[in-house]
Amino acid sequence: MTSLHPGSAPATASTGDGPATVSVRGLSHWYGTGSMERQVLQGIDLEIHPGEVVLLTGPSGCGKTTLLTLVGALRQVMEGSVRVLGCELKGSSRHERQLLRRSVGMIFQGHNLLRCLTAEQNVQMGADLLPDLAYRARRDLSREWLRAVGLSDHLGKLPHDLSGGQKQRVAIARALAAHPRLLLADEPTAALDSRTGREVVDLLKRLARDEGCGVLMVTHDPRILDVADRLVRMEDGRLWASDATVG
Amino acid sequence: MTPWQGRRIPLAWLLLTRQPMRLAVALAGITFAGILMFMQLGFRDALFDSSITVHKLFDTDLVLLSPRTKSSISMTGFPQRRLVQAMADPDVTGTTPVHWNLLLWRNPKTKGTRSILALGFEPRDPLFIDPAVTALAPRLTQKGRVLFDDQSRDEFGPVAKWFREGRTVESEVAGKRLRVAGLFTAGASFGADGNILTSRETFLSLLPNTPSGSIELGLIRLRPRADPARVVKRLQALLPEDVSVLTKQGFLDLEMDYWRSSTAIGFIFTLGAAMGFIVGCVIVYQILYSDVSDHLPEYATLMAMGYSLLTLLGVVAREGLLLAIFGYLPAYAAGQVLYAVIHAATKLPVAMAADRAITVFLMILVMCMGSAAMAMRKLGDADPADIF
Numbered sequence: 001m002t003s004l005h006p007g008s009a010p011a012t013a014s015t016g017d018g019p020a021t022v023s024v025r026g027l028s029h030w031y032g033t034g035s036m037e038r039q040v041l042q043g044i045d046l047e048i049h050p051g052e053v054v055l056l057t058g059p060s061g062c063g064k065t066t067l068l069t070l071v072g073a074l075r076q077v078m079e080g081s082v083r084v085l086g087c088e089l090k091g092s093s094r095h096e097r098q099l100l101r102r103s104v105g106m107i108f109q110g111h112n113l114l115r116c117l118t119a120e121q122n123v124q125m126g127a128d129l130l131p132d133l134a135y136r137a138r139r140d141l142s143r144e145w146l147r148a149v150g151l152s153d154h155l156g157k158l159p160h161d162l163s164g165g166q167k168q169r170v171a172i173a174r175a176l177a178a179h180p181r182l183l184l185a186d187e188p189t190a191a192l193d194s195r196t197g198r199e200v201v202d203l204l205k206r207l208a209r210d211e212g213c214g215v216l217m218v219t220h221d222p223r224i225l226d227v228a229d230r231l232v233r234m235e236d237g238r239l240w241a242s243d244a245t246v247g
Numbered sequence: 248m249t250p251w252q253g254r255r256i257p258l259a260w261l262l263l264t265r266q267p268m269r270l271a272v273a274l275a276g277i278t279f280a281g282i283l284m285f286m287q288l289g290f291r292d293a294l295f296d297s298s299i300t301v302h303k304l305f306d307t308d309l310v311l312l313s314p315r316t317k318s319s320i321s322m323t324g325f326p327q328r329r330l331v332q333a334m335a336d337p338d339v340t341g342t343t344p345v346h347w348n349l350l351l352w353r354n355p356k357t358k359g360t361r362s363i364l365a366l367g368f369e370p371r372d373p374l375f376i377d378p379a380v381t382a383l384a385p386r387l388t389q390k391g392r393v394l395f396d397d398q399s400r401d402e403f404g405p406v407a408k409w410f411r412e413g414r415t416v417e418s419e420v421a422g423k424r425l426r427v428a429g430l431f432t433a434g435a436s437f438g439a440d441g442n443i444l445t446s447r448e449t450f451l452s453l454l455p456n457t458p459s460g461s462i463e464l465g466l467i468r469l470r471p472r473a474d475p476a477r478v479v480k481r482l483q484a485l486l487p488e489d490v491s492v493l494t495k496q497g498f499l500d501l502e503m504d505y506w507r508s509s510t511a512i513g514f515i516f517t518l519g520a521a522m523g524f525i526v527g528c529v530i531v532y533q534i535l536y537s538d539v540s541d542h543l544p545e546y547a548t549l550m551a552m553g554y555s556l557l558t559l560l561g562v563v564a565r566e567g568l569l570l571a572i573f574g575y576l577p578a579y580a581a582g583q584v585l586y587a588v589i590h591a592a593t594k595l596p597v598a599m600a601a602d603r604a605i606t607v608f609l610m611i612l613v614m615c616m617g618s619a620a621m622a623m624r625k626l627g628d629a630d631p632a633d634i635f
Contacts, residue, residue, distance in 0.1 A: 069632045072551070074551060074631045074632040075632045095555075098550070098553060098554075098555050098556075099553065100553075101550075101551060101552065101553035101631075102552070102553030103553075104553075106551050106552065108548070108634060112544060112545070112548040112634060114258075114542075114545045114548070114549075115265075115542075115545065116261045116262050116265035116266070117256065117258075117261060121256050121261070124256050125256055125258075125549065125552070126552065128255045128256060129552065129553055129554070134253075135253070135254050135255075158265075174552075178552065178553070
């Protein structure tokens with residue numbers, strides 16, 4: 001297993017050279033057992049390179065979220081190979097997956113902020129995952145990220161007092177504060193109006209580019225498809241190589 | 248890196264303090280349980296302590312008792328000759344025969360009667376360690392005089408107050424008129440609400456049916472470097488079966504054991520404390536369980552971010568620890584106040600003993616940490632895969 005911590009990530013944002021951020025080969029997954037068994041993923045192959053933004057679309061229930069949880073080391077891989085940041089997830093232990101998740105930023109459909117923490121403290125929960133960084137440094141880092149997402153005036157506010165778009169931006173800052181080398185996002189714009197949604201994805205893309213961080217984003221939202229470097233469509237547990245590169 | 252530099256967001260603290268209502272309920276529950284434990288254990292210890300309020304005062308190394316004596320409220324007589332025989336031992340330097348009985352004292356103000364502990368002794372013999380009693384004892388040589396315990400309960404009348412004001416205080420004990428010749432300090436106990444000292448002559452006039460030569464307690468003083476345990480052995484061999492020899496500590500233990508084992512009182516108070524403990528457990532468990540349940544998606548998010556289950560268990564454990572500390576402090580303060588109130592009202596020797604303060608804290612700690620451990624099982628339900 002190679003280093004899971006930030007700092008060793010290649011700074012280049014170009015696609016194609018260097019090791020892939022995510023490399024999925026022949027991935028299949030099932031839910032249920034016996035007669036209730038239902039296959040949700042069938043022989044998936046997928047690569048994501050540093051700095052690349054990949055958008056995953058498809059009808060509900062086609063297995064997008066399952067793929068996201070497998071790449072995010074939230075589930076045990078059943079069949080096939082999933083290499084994330086150089087770490088093979090097939091047969092990985094609970095602890096290995098937990099450590100890997102520290103280098104994977106996640107942005108959820110709901111913002112999933114901690115209700116009892118202020119915006120700044122929420123972001124610092126992300127920064128606190130960084131080893132060897134003093135408290136003050138982590139706090140400053142959190143403030144910088146909140147500034148980067150345009151929320152420097154809302155440091156001390158509880159999620160309760162923030163709008164939907166602001167909450168989602170706090171969630172992005174939190175995900176990025178841990179210096180991830182891969183960002184997974186599940187319909188980050190679902191709860192937002194079109195203008196806010198647009199702003200959030202643009203921000204996401206820009207920050208991911210700057211950090212040299214691969215992005216896999218599940219979305220139904222046709223308005224944001226143009227941020228993708230690559231579009232991937234999924235249907236009935238299979239990927240359809242609609243490698244239409246945009247922008 | 249110093250620990251201060253390594254510190255993290257105090258999640259446990261924030262989880263508790265950002266939900267003030269829930270925190271208040273939790274702290275009220277823990278404080279209530281703590282106060283209940285302080286009261287019950289305080290009463291229990293006060294009972295055992297107060298049962299030997301008088302016993303502790305005797306100026307003695309060994310005592311003689313009737314083997315049938317089981318406690319201070321049922322002292323049985325034995326022949327005073329045994330005390331004289333004990334003088335034969337080379338280590339024995341002095342003895343004091345003591346009469347001991349509960350008699351009816353008439354309140355000089357309300358004329359109501361109440362049971363009081365009366366001790367009769369030869370005024371020239373040493374009785375109590377307190378030199379004030381020794382100094383006052385000669386006043387008892389005149390017949391019909393008593394020394395009155397100024398710590399006796401108020402139901403015996405304003406005797407001490409009147410006496411200090413210089414009034415002549417007279418009362419009736421067992422139907423005989425007596426005059427208070429002085430005050431001494433002992434204290435009420437569960438067995439006796441008040442105490443008086445008299446000469447043997449006066450005592451026997453109050454209880455004319457006492458068999459001659461019979462006493463209830465014999466005090467034996469030893470040479471300074473004598474070993475009490477060995478003298479007890481020698482005296483037991485020397486004296487017949489109709490008397491038992493005890494060290495002073497054995498005398499205290501006999502009395503405490505009576506209240507501990509022969510009555511349900513110790514059990515009842517311990518049970519009361521256990522009830523407080525259980526009520527506290529239920530409250531803290533409820534609070535922590537619903538806290539974990541309510542925040543389950545947030546805990547799952549933290550796990551998805553890469554926090555370990557152990558870290559999150561630590562958060563719940565710290566919540567338990569904080570609840571224990573902040574629930575204990577008001578319970579301790581309330582305990583102090585209530586002990587003072589109870590002492591003023593009952594004259595029982597209740598006070599905040601260090602060992603009880605620690606015991607109650609440990610019980611609250613076990614209560615909170617145990618409940619936290621139970622609530623942690625709910626954390627196992629936090630599956631980070633479910634939050635997408």
